[in-house]
Amino acid sequence: QPTPARVLFPDGRRGPPAPRAEATPAGLTAPGGSKNPSCGLGCRRRRTVVRRTHGTPHARPRASEPQNPPQCYSAQYLVEKFIGEGSFGKVAKCRNLSTNQEVAVKISKPTRRDAGLDEISALAKITKLDADKYGLIKFIERFEYRHHICIVYELLDQSLLDFMKARKHRPLLIHEIRSIARQLLISLKGLKEINMAHCDIKPDNIMLVNHASEPFRVKLIDFGLTKKPEDIEPGTTMQNIQYRAPEVILGLPLDERVDMWTVGYVLAWLYTGFHIHPADSEYIVIRALTMRQGMPDQELLDQACMSFDDLIQFYQDKTKIREVEMFINLLRQMIEIDPNKRITPEEALKHSFFTMEQPSADSEKSNSQESASPEVHQQPKTTTVPQETAAAPQEKTVKEDVLQQQEATKRNSQAVTSDSCQSSTVVFSYVNSTLSCYLLPSFISLLVFLLLKFIY
Template identity: 40%
Template sequence: MTFTSNHLEICKGTLLGGHYKVEGFLGEGGFGIVTKCCNTKTNEFVAIKVNERNPEILQQAKMEILILEQLRGLDADRCNIVQWNDFFIDGDCICLNFELLDQCLWDYIEDRENHCLPISEIRPILHQLTNALSHLGSVGIVHADLKPGNIMVVDRYECPIKVKLIDFGLACPASTVIPGDCVGTVGYEAPEVMIGSLFNEAIDMWSLGLVAVELATGYPFYPGRNDYDVLKFIIQTQGQPPDHVLDSDETDYHIMWGREKIQNVFVSLIKEMLALDPNQRITPSEVLHHPFFNPGLSKSSPCTDMSSTGGQNLVVSQQPSTADNLPLHQSFNQT
């Protein structure tokens, strides 16, 4: 099998850096490709990100290395970020060596019934990702491209689930942000990014809020083909003033919860994550102390795993709304 990406042509069996044998292909992007490799010296499997020979991409790779160097002081496992090993040059390509993880959150969701997750999994995933953002903030780094595709499940068979944040290709120091910088992915960008305003770490919290909704429903909260579509949907849903109440009838998404109390607490958290004013958006530290993560909540309002209930505790539904079956956007308007 040969994988060609513009100026890259790599096939299974190719040796990268002299001793990393390509065993498979894990993904691709505007930067190049990610390969699964075996270190022929240690027999250890790793993920190698091979950047294309494009000058602009190479410059971006150098910036990613600078960011990763800043993160070396953090404990990758404790901070829920991918372990970066080192980098090497192969020909004209910059190659980044990372620990090998299992599968991205998009694929993990796709493998599940109804393409969404139960509260028993959503809670630890959000807690771990918030933990990652908290530690990134401690060293002044904005990830700038948080989405399910950049969140990896360490081992899909491990319980409780563990996730790590990957891909720092668009990450930047908060102190060097320039208004209008092109960061993020359509559908996950914060409003201030889409309109070209100055931004900071708060854009990652907005993205995490959208990821949370997608985990719960199986659908993107603000779908769109481009920033204009998404921004239009946000304004229609939330209005322009930062303190506008969320209220929209334009979505067909409904969620069903095992207990209304859990739903209300979850929705209150999402509302704070998706505050239009970044200065009013909830911070990682505040999220970690939010009632949604209170152990007593799950005890007082138990919610069993969907795999054992056929998904009845939390599913996407087309049925008319009832007390236990509320449109997600509409439920944001409830106090």
């Protein structure tokens, strides 16, 4: 029988024993108050610490239960606040009362018990990898609390989605993208080594470890949909529609290469600050039109969406054009439509984008500042005038200084005007291509509808 629960007050005092709880092991401290609908755990009126045992006597073995689940430990966790929510349940920031360690506890809904068991089964294989080496979130333990499956992970900083929202979707610099790309490719390589596919990579599931102390160090999280490639059936709906690989949409055979497509698309999103494909594309309409009338001309397709050549011109710091070209070349191979032609993680890590000489972040920053205002750092040329008299050289020097200042002012104004024109051209090109991507399918559908209505 589990030990009777005791009330835990905010100042740490323990009250008299609370009524004996159900004979279900638990390790969470309820976050106080009367039943809180936002909690989802049926919390009691006061904060209670419930001690639990190792076993789960109320849960009978099931066919889907992992045979060798990750080891469980006995601990108590105080729920401090909820930091995430999804279809699976909620994620709470908790404190281990034994070690005073802050952790993240993923609490699944009772109706999503199978998803929790699937994640535990995947963790049984993923924990064989070095979490820090391969950029995967570190698993600590798992337990059950009132029929909720709870999985304890290390506490990380924030997701890439939240990070980009905080900076108003301002694109990252090329050396920052390189750092994230290398880490994600190493993660894919590690998953491939243990014959697993993540199947749900997106900015929400890529976490910054600690951006203040370790800038742009990331880890993959959420292994609820992780499977062996041979267990993924064709036609399975997976991945967010914005990051869905073509073979998933077309119902083709699926394997770990779907993750390479998603990583490539995420990198393109970090590079531009927006999705390079329409997020709510009318796929069914386009599919019906192409089956009936064939594929549109290539010229029309080039006008509707941004090409890879347009992406090269998107980066404003022209001193990094060589690095940008290599990055776009890597991007082409990562989001190749044919999965048989798509680059593998091992090949991607050998790409020239990573093997080239890498400048430091400080030099990159200084170069970007110099390119942003090239004329400001340029010193006016000085000329030497032969000395004729004592008063004449001084008078000529003053006149030369005035002329040089006027020329410098003129050059600065021309540079600002050219930069503003260039940025206006980029913005206009993006708006034009985006409107074409969204409005073209709807316009074609409207024409077909009017034609059919006229015929019948």
